[in-house]
């Protein structure tokens with residue numbers, strides 16, 4: 001089991017969600033974050049205005065998927081979140097030991 | 113060392129916290145998230161009203177525990193967070209390489 | 225590749241950010257969390273006032289770095305976030321399987 005974590009531009013959330021639904025992702029979790037990448041101290045455009053970085057608003061999207069689906073999920077996020085401009089974000093993958101559906105107690109692949 | 117991450121219904125936070133304290137958990141971190149599971153597009157009840165999903169408010173609870181305690185923590189969360197209704201949440205476990213208490217610099221089991 | 229996660233006092237965010245920039249960290253992600261450690265039920269000082277814990281506001285700082293840099297990043301966070309008072313926080317490290325820069329599709333070390 002894998003956890004795919006993506007930090008992307010907030011206005012791209014809907015596109016990423018739609019891309020993930022298209023490939024059959026059955027759930028995801030979103031939260032508000034702020035951050036910066038390599039251009040710290042430089043400017044990044046946010047909502048049409050130049051933004052003097054430090055911290056630029058982003059959204060974190062987390063998706064738990066089977067090991068088999070992880071690469072496809074990463075590719076779908078990268079493709080749907082990209083604008084070609086700096087600040088488009090990062091996607092990383094970690095290994096999950098176990099997952100449980102709270103309502104039923106199901107574990108592993110059955111819990112997805 | 114393990115990190116147990118739970119996404120649960122916001123009104124269940126107190127019950128989960130109490131269940132974890134009962135089994136001796138010494139700390140936890142909470143944040144606000146939104147998400148959806150398998151019923152995306154269907155309705156989920158939130159605060160008594162039907163909620164047209166996309167994103168339903170949830171809380172994320174994170175607990176770092178010893179490997180030995182992880183299974184007990186997962187069980188306590190699943191039991192205390194469950195209502196039997198859809199949307200009760202997910203719990204997953206990942207492996208932590210190292211943990212440090214900032215105030216003292218203690219590491220590993222001593223840092224919990 | 226490693227993910228260093230730190231839960232620290234909110235007023236320490238700038239010090240930690242500066243310490244990380246000094247050692248060449250090229251990006252980080254910040255979010256608002258709440259939590260408690262071993263003194264749950266006891267009091268912790270927040271913004272000059274005694275705070276009846278349950279949940280005390282903290283910030284989560286996440287940094288993806290190369291395996292080689294992880295120890296140095298942990299040390300920099302611990303040093304810069306410490307006040308010597310209870311509630312200074314926790315730092316933990318997990319292993320990342322893969323990281324991608326969304327704009328370019330670069331992977332691994334090139335994506336940092």
Ligand SMILES: Nc1ncnc2c1ncn2[C@@H]1O[C@H](COP(=O)(O)OP(=O)(O)OP(=O)(O)O)[C@@H](O)[C@H]1O
Pocket residue numbers: 007033034035036037038039056058085086087088089090250251252253254286287288289325326327328335336
């Ligand atoms: N090393 C990192 N660790 C943790 N989070 C990061 C890291 N680098 C970037 N981020 C997060 O991703 C967001 C977007 O980063 P960004 O796309 O600017 O990366 P970048 O490497 O500077 O690439 P680009 O050159 O395309 O801007 C940041 O605001 C931050 O939240």
Ligand SMILES: Nc1ncnc2c1ncn2[C@@H]1O[C@H](COP(=O)(O)OP(=O)(O)OP(=O)(O)O)[C@@H](O)[C@H]1O
Pocket residue numbers: 026027028029030062063064065101102103104111112119145146147148149150151168170197198199200201202
């Ligand atoms: N695959 C997933 N990856 C990441 N987060 C998820 C995933 N599935 C669910 N979640 C998170 O857990 C929350 C609750 O999910 P939910 O309990 O509805 O899961 P479910 O599989 O649909 O189970 P149920 O049939 O009991 O509703 C979601 O709002 C979302 O935040």
Ligand SMILES: Nc1ncnc2c1ncn2[C@@H]1O[C@H](COP(=O)(O)OP(=O)(O)OP(=O)(O)O)[C@@H](O)[C@H]1O
Pocket residue numbers: 138139140141142174175176177213214215216223224231257258259260261262263280282309310311312313314
């Ligand atoms: N076991 C844990 N799992 C997850 N988060 C934790 C854990 N312990 C502490 N935290 C997070 O770190 C924050 C700070 O914890 P804190 O520094 O009080 O830890 P502590 O072990 O009580 O150390 P101290 O004795 O120095 O207060 C908490 O508010 C919580 O968000």
Ligand SMILES: [Mg+2]
Pocket residue numbers: 036037038039086087088
């Ligand atoms: Mg950048």
Ligand SMILES: [Mg+2]
Pocket residue numbers: 148149150151198199200
């Ligand atoms: Mg559901």
Ligand SMILES: [Mg+2]
Pocket residue numbers: 260261262263310311312
């Ligand atoms: Mg404490």
